Amino acid sequence: MKLPVKMTINGQMYSHEVEPRLLLVHYIRETVGLTGTHVGCDTSQCGACTILMGGQAVKACNFFAVQCDGAKITTIEGLAKNGELHPIQQGFWEKHGLQCGFCTPGMILAAHQMLERYPKPSEEQIRHQLEGNLCRCTGYHNIVKAIQWAAEQMAGKK
Amino acid sequence: MYAFTQHRPATVRQAASLLAKQEEAKLLAGGHTLIPTMKLRLAGPKHLIDLSKVEGLTGIEMRGRSLIVGAMTPHVEVQTSPVVKENFPALAELAGKIGDPAVRHRGTIGGSIANNDPNADYPAAALGLGATIITNKRRIPADEFFKGLFETALEPDEIITKVQFPKVNKAAYVKFPNPASRYALVGVFVSKRGSEIRVAVTGAGANGVFRVSAFEQALKKRFGVKSLEGLSVPADGMASDIHGSAEYRAHLIGVLARRAVAAAG
Ligand SMILES: Cc1cc2nc3c(=O)[nH]c(=O)nc-3n(C[C@H](O)[C@H](O)[C@H](O)COP(=O)(O)OP(=O)(O)OC[C@H]3O[C@@H](n4cnc5c(N)ncnc54)[C@H](O)[C@@H]3O)c2cc1C
Ligand code: FES
Numbered sequence: 001m002k003l004p005v006k007m008t009i010n011g012q013m014y015s016h017e018v019e020p021r022l023l024l025v026h027y028i029r030e031t032v033g034l035t036g037t038h039v040g041c042d043t044s045q046c047g048a049c050t051i052l053m054g055g056q057a058v059k060a061c062n063f064f065a066v067q068c069d070g071a072k073i074t075t076i077e078g079l080a081k082n083g084e085l086h087p088i089q090q091g092f093w094e095k096h097g098l099q100c101g102f103c104t105p106g107m108i109l110a111a112h113q114m115l116e117r118y119p120k121p122s123e124e125q126i127r128h129q130l131e132g133n134l135c136r137c138t139g140y141h142n143i144v145k146a147i148q149w150a151a152e153q154m155a156g157k158k
Numbered sequence: 159m160y161a162f163t164q165h166r167p168a169t170v171r172q173a174a175s176l177l178a179k180q181e182e183a184k185l186l187a188g189g190h191t192l193i194p195t196m197k198l199r200l201a202g203p204k205h206l207i208d209l210s211k212v213e214g215l216t217g218i219e220m221r222g223r224s225l226i227v228g229a230m231t232p233h234v235e236v237q238t239s240p241v242v243k244e245n246f247p248a249l250a251e252l253a254g255k256i257g258d259p260a261v262r263h264r265g266t267i268g269g270s271i272a273n274n275d276p277n278a279d280y281p282a283a284a285l286g287l288g289a290t291i292i293t294n295k296r297r298i299p300a301d302e303f304f305k306g307l308f309e310t311a312l313e314p315d316e317i318i319t320k321v322q323f324p325k326v327n328k329a330a331y332v333k334f335p336n337p338a339s340r341y342a343l344v345g346v347f348v349s350k351r352g353s354e355i356r357v358a359v360t361g362a363g364a365n366g367v368f369r370v371s372a373f374e375q376a377l378k379k380r381f382g383v384k385s386l387e388g389l390s391v392p393a394d395g396m397a398s399d400i401h402g403s404a405e406y407r408a409h410l411i412g413v414l415a416r417r418a419v420a421a422a423g
């Protein structure tokens with residue numbers, strides 16, 4: 001039996017009827033059509049599917065869409081404003097924080113949450129906060145630099 | 159994933175009656191254990207009873223000399239709660255080391271304790287602090303709650319509503335995380351409450367979380383690292399897998415117990 005769900009994704013309201021077993025990440029990718037949120041594993045460990053829900057970074061592959069009725073969600077598509085990249089996105093560009101890019105949307109949203117909590121994170125803090133996000137390409141060094149770059153930019157803007 | 163019917167009760171009573179009535183029903187808390195196992199088709203409940211709308215299952219408070227944590231309280235709230243940090247710093251620290259930030263936003267203390275994963279952190283805290291598991295039916299001392307791998311004293315239609323921790327004089331938790339999953343390869347929780355000493359070990363036992371009475375007796379004479387000198391845990395009865403042999407785990411128990419006692423001060 002399908003159930004109705006309504007949620008706001010990147011400021012826009014969506015409303016569908018879905019099966020209870022539909023995962024949120026598949027809802028976002030296939031029903032809504034926002035494919036920037038990735039699926040990198042089936043064990044809930046890689047963090048490629050990280051989104052912000054009610055301001056918290058969570059793994060979209062570990063929710064049923066029906067659990068998120070009424071939720072406010074931000075995906076990677078929602079970060080750039082008026083065609084201008086968010087400083088964290090810009091940081092990944094400037095510091096070469098990606099290679100294949102598969103982990104990047106999740107990394108950026110995890111970093112978004114991190115910089116809200118720790119506006120001036122130490123390298124150790126950055127690495128600790130990224131423990132739920134796996135990257136198979138970069139070796140993480142440039143990801144750390146990208147987040148440090150973004151932190152500086154964001155501090156400058158305040 | 160197998161299909162299921164979703165239920166969203168508003169009270170513990172409704173949840174319990176659904177659990178009793180529906181065949182192959184399971185409670186859904188944070189879903190950070192249950193959903194991964196459903197994705198892999200290792201679990202295929204026909205009915206899922208979502209606890210997220212059930213009233214009265216969250217919250218943290220001191221009541222007298224006990225800390226009460228609602229079953230649906232996510233790890234991040236225990237980690238950051240001023241009440242927990244002040245009265246049970248070891249518990250706040252333990253919660254802050256579970257998994258990763260996204261897991262801590264969703265995983266709950268009730269789900270972790272009900273699941274009794276042999277490598278999970280909260281079972282060590284519950285046993286190491288002498289907690290009481292409060293359900294919709296009764297109060298179960300931690301010493302009688304954890305029954306083996308993923309096995310607990312919970313009856314099929316029993317729901318954890320709260321976990322109660324008695325205040326202790328000293329406590330610390332030291333974990334050797336598996337670098338890939340961050341679950342405990344071995345974790346040791348020690349506490350001192352008057353003359354009662356507890357040393358609880360997760361990750362190592364072939365049968366799940368357990369207490370080390372030899373260490374407890376030694377620490378009872380004097381609570382200090384020196385008291386543990388020369389003591390060890392036999393490899394017999396330890397888990398052994400690709401992550402570590404039984405001998406290695408037994409060795410880690412000694413090392414981590416000494417570190418935990420030092421940290422507890
Ligand atoms: C990537 C990853 C890393 C993790 N790392 C760690 C770690 O380092 N340490 C650690 O300890 N854990 C770790 N976990 C597990 C995490 O803490 C889980 O959230 C927790 O074990 C289960 O809690 P939950 O709320 O998600 O429960 P759920 O998955 O919703 O439920 C788990 C089980 O408990 C039952 N249940 C839930 N609530 C109740 C209740 N109130 N009464 C009775 N039964 C109930 C459910 O029916 C189910 O069988 C990790 C998980 C993931 C995905
Ligand atoms: S897809 Fe890997 S954690 Fe969600």
Ligand code: FES
Pocket residue numbers: 097098099100101102103104134135136137138
């Ligand atoms: S850039 Fe390829 S996985 Fe991270």
